[in-house]
Amino acid sequence: MEKAFQYVDYLWDEKKAKSLGDDQVALFLYRSNILGQDLRITNYGGGNTSCKTIEKDPLTNEEVEVMWVKGSGGDIGTLTRSGIAGLYTERLRNLKKVYQGIEDEDRMVGLFNHCIYDLDSKAPSIDTPLHGLLPFKHIDHLHPDALIAVAAAKDSEAVTKEIWGDSMGWVPWQRPGFDLGLQLEKCLEENPDIRGIVLGSHGLFTWGDTSYECYMNSLEVIERASEYIAKKVTENGEVFGGQKVESLPAEERKKKAAQLMPLLRGMASSENQMIGHFTDSDTVLEYINSTDLERLAPMGTSCPDHFLRTKIQPLILTLDSNEDLSNTEEIKGKLEPLFGKYREEYKEYYEKHKHDNSPAMRDPNPVIIIYPGVGMFSFAKNKQTARVASEFYVNAINVMRGAESISAYTSLPRQEAFDIEYWLLEEAKLQRMPKEKPLSRRVAIVTGGAGGIGKAIADKLVAEGANVVLTDISKDNLKEALETYNRDEVATAICDVTKADSIQKAYEEAVLAFGGVDMVIHSAGLAISKSLEDTELSDWELLQDVLVKGQFLMAKKGVEIMKKQGLGGDIVNIASKNGLVSGPNNVGYGTAKAAQQHMTRLLAAELGEDHIRVNTVNPDGVIVGSRIWEGEWAEGRAKAYGIDVKDLPAHYAKRNLLKEIILPEDIANGVFACVGILEKSTGNIINVDGGMANAFPR
Template identity: 65%
Template sequence: MEKTLTFQHVSYLWDEAKAAQLAGDEVALFLYRSNLLGADLRLTNYAGGNTSCKITETDPVTGQPVEVMWVKGSGGDIGTLTKAGCANLYVEKLHALKQRYRGLAFEDEMVALFDHCLFDPKCAAPSIDTPLHGLLPFKHIDHLHPDALIAIAASKDGEQIMKDIWGDTMAWLPWQRPGFDLGLQLEETVKNNPGLRGVILGGHGLFTWGDTSYDSYINTLEVIEQAAAYLEENYGKKRPVFGGVKQEQTLDATQRRQQAAAVMPTLRGLASGHRRMLGHYTDDARVLEFVNSNDLPRLARLGTSCPDHFLRTKIRPLVLDPAQMHQPLPAVKEYLQEQFEAYRQDYTAYYERSKHANSPARRDPNPVVILWPGVGMFTFAKDKQTARVAAEFYTNAINVMKGAEAVSEYQGLPEQEAFDIEYWLLEEAKLQRMPKPKSLSGQVAYVTGGTGGIGKAICEVLLQNGACVVATDRDRLDETQTELRKQYGKDNALTAPIDVTSAESIAESLRQSVLQFGGVDIVVNCAGLSISKPLSETTQADWDILNDVLVKGQFLVTQHAVEIQRQQGLGGDVVNIASKNGLVAGPNNVAYGTAKAAQLHMSRLLAAELGPDKIRVNTVNPDAVLRGSKIWEGDWAAGRAKAYGVSVEDLPAHYAKRTLLGEEVLAEDIAKAVLVFVDGSLSKSTGNVLNVDGGVAMAFVR
């Protein structure tokens, strides 16, 4: 069969030269194919779908050739799939499980039996979809969730539409939860319909295959391309897309971001009633087309269809009334509280009428997806990646609804089926196996001076302990963001420019934090500079810049950040990086020491004021952090060396010798002190000072 190589609706990414390098290694080609399919979100969503190949291996026990299936393991993502993420199983043993299968009521017990079919007992855990691949006779199989195909699969007339497009070359299986029985149905369908190129699973997705990895890849692309082209031809033909526009788009991108940032901390606070959540915001054109449409209330109420979509977006979204959302903020907050409570009650009622005797306890009743006509979509989850992926999945669901409504009538997953997926005991077991959250999971840290030695070390320690971090500074932003994201994940770190003496600059950097993560929990005022001069040489400009950056900067950042923390209603932390010089009077240091003392006392004053809001304010006093610190790159080191009568090179040893412990203080030491204040270890401590100076007796606060 001649292969199509030109596509409009999918990406053809196969590189002949790359494939030639992998020739002869079927597993390597299978992984290559999988990664290409996973690279195009029009073909499948993150961690959605699975791929497989069957090869001949040598049985380590008998030494005889055996057929072994390599398939994506449980929880993996085909876009980044490696051998380590695959399960490999004896095909013959998978077929032998038919003798053990006791029917639909006993589906879940089959999953444990997959482990007895493993070729390599140390491979990844097999997923529930394993028999869907293993019982089919094809060497290479792709099971994907393309929006275009699910649009047909979730249509009232989906089976007829399938025949209109592909004739007898595709088959249809009505909706059924994945499991061994569905694998048996696939096997029977293929057996009774020779010459098929694929099967559509109603409401679910697509199965396609080929004799080689390349054949399977091309077959998959062609089927999805044909489905997408069919939908494209029908958009707006039967009726306007989503029933036409109800809410005119009057806000531009900047205005949408401002509106979103103004309300997102409130949304986050309400969404965090069960556990602290992180947020994601998007005003993607596809989202705006949907939320501004006449069909929004009807389609949103129907919920999603594909199980992968549903598991990450809940039974249905919370849809906001734009008229109510354009009131003054206090009225908006009251309206949102009412809407969240109504959603929780609705979710609880759904749980109560759908639960079984052995169902897990009701989970978080708050919405994951929140739709605001004219502004966009918000999603909230336990971490940033999950929140972002939830937004991607609901965008997939929007695409599905758009396509289904263009050619037929969209049908969501029946409520009981949706519940049985959401509260599937196998899914519950998977949740229970997840590692315990880190101490700062779900928290957002905002660090000024975040690209310098101490600031960057603070960012890294907070990231290591599960926080998302916004590092603000004047320079080194791109390189710091690249480095932090490479080490701690692309979703968890952001850098933003800031001038701490400018309220406007601070507000914009905090707005970026809110739009990226939903709000702010931990504020670390670390921005600073130092000037060491005797009184006679200290200029008014020296005095002004030190007090502007250190004192005014700490005041303005805290003032703006606390407004967000109060809006969230989740409490929070402010940690101010002052200095031993705020407690100890040293020579040639009048402007710097005075500013540091002001920082220190401001912390006490704010602790007294913010306690009722459960916002803790504490101070870390470093001393002589030389390595990596920005302040030692200028004239400060020379000034301090002159004051103490030593050379610049001898300063580290000088500072270490004068301490009680005789130790050099490092940036990481300051970062660990910040961590102690914010990770729950000192949750009932506020207004305190923690010296990290190696032990300087004159700086003892008591």
């Protein structure tokens, strides 16, 4: 029977749980995954969970207790067996005999490795002793908004007592580590009947004898805190001091955001190029439009998981929501001093709180940017990180709302915040991150991206680290293509490249999805093979519209965005060997392709000063997987060469110097060469045709 909760989701499926039998590790992973699905309970990468089992020691064959706990850098919502660490519980507890105090915390993390039972373990996290020093079989350490609101209230200990009486313990703020584990152990010894512990300014620990009991305990504690806060909000009336700024209508907000985001991205990328995310949810608007925004935002966040991803505080834009953003230089002039001040204040924060062994100062640009009346932007190294930063700041907003409703919100002291942000263990974790891919931090828009050559190009760009916006005239084809990617890699936009308003909308969607555009790949195309006598004016106009006009419109709007960003960029046009080589029954198509090629040269000459490179990739004979060859085009080419349609692939392979069949993936490699390898090349034609001597451009 499903349990009734108002403020959390009860997701336990008894049938699923029974299928796992008595496998306590599997049940712990199941509990972790369903807890991680509810962002009110914990956000991506936040919190950790554990269980303890009896196993046979492979060295002594004796039964020993082993603790299985989420490893460093994992996410409980997606946690699998490979993401956990298995440690001898007794060995971990014996570390108390060698612990020498707070100054010994970093050394203790290295000693966790001496406690490893499972040799396939993920690296143990800093929170490992918090689980190991408590005796319970199943433990949850979570960061629910409601609990952090209680933990961040100025009278947190008294509020904890008011909500739960003697059934919950309370431990004041302390940086995670071995000593915090000792404080939890002490709290339990002094209060043996408690069901959980509130960590000041941090989060929650709950437990149970079984995975299900632990799950229910967590949900019930969070529900009780949520009910308490909801009652306080109702009693207090206005939230965040009431509304100060009125939101623009939804469509206007998105248009404003799309206009401004490339500028913000360029400024936020002064040291490292960033990917963006935008949200204008009701929760965000309530906060950013409030009277208390200017008081609360500079205070910073409280939970370490929050500010590690959002920076200690956001940048608030002083632009009016009704401001005309069309004059780029004027708006840029208003934004640059705001970014400059933020960077300077971050530098002061670093210099004031750094230690002799602190890592070098990191990127001083803001992660969270607030535009009252419009919405909230976040910028980070990739889409997932930017999105997660936004989600964490939404959690922080919920915490502020709750704490303010209870009494008053308190944030971590700046020195405590710095010591976590620049913790040597945190720096070591950053240094272990895998090397970024060649196209990471870059955004591409690909026309005709739902199939054929366009889809192959998108696949290649994504594989090399880029974010890609697929455009196509077919909604169904876009939907089908999107299913082959994860949500943080690719976005889609219906786009008719012959219509300026359709292109405008596609670019707006691209900017809102990822913050801007760095690569414009014009791959949309069609082919008509007819003699001069058979070529109708409608054929000619269609080819000119899709291939030439579409390329012009895509470049025009793309360059506008690239210049706003000031980050340079790439335009790659997919033309054809037919733009260079004369052949029969090809007057419309060949002329359009030649126009594409020369437009590329003209734009390369014009845009070089802006570091926008413009190049052409010339395919030939891409039959397999190419939608151009569906329909009359293949019949026309077969007729021109006096062969059957079925013989076209072999015909095209035989006529090139390498005797190779050209695939869509080959064209994609040509595009990657332009945008990812040939960094000092512009105005060029790369032939991907197996070698056609009559198509050599020089």
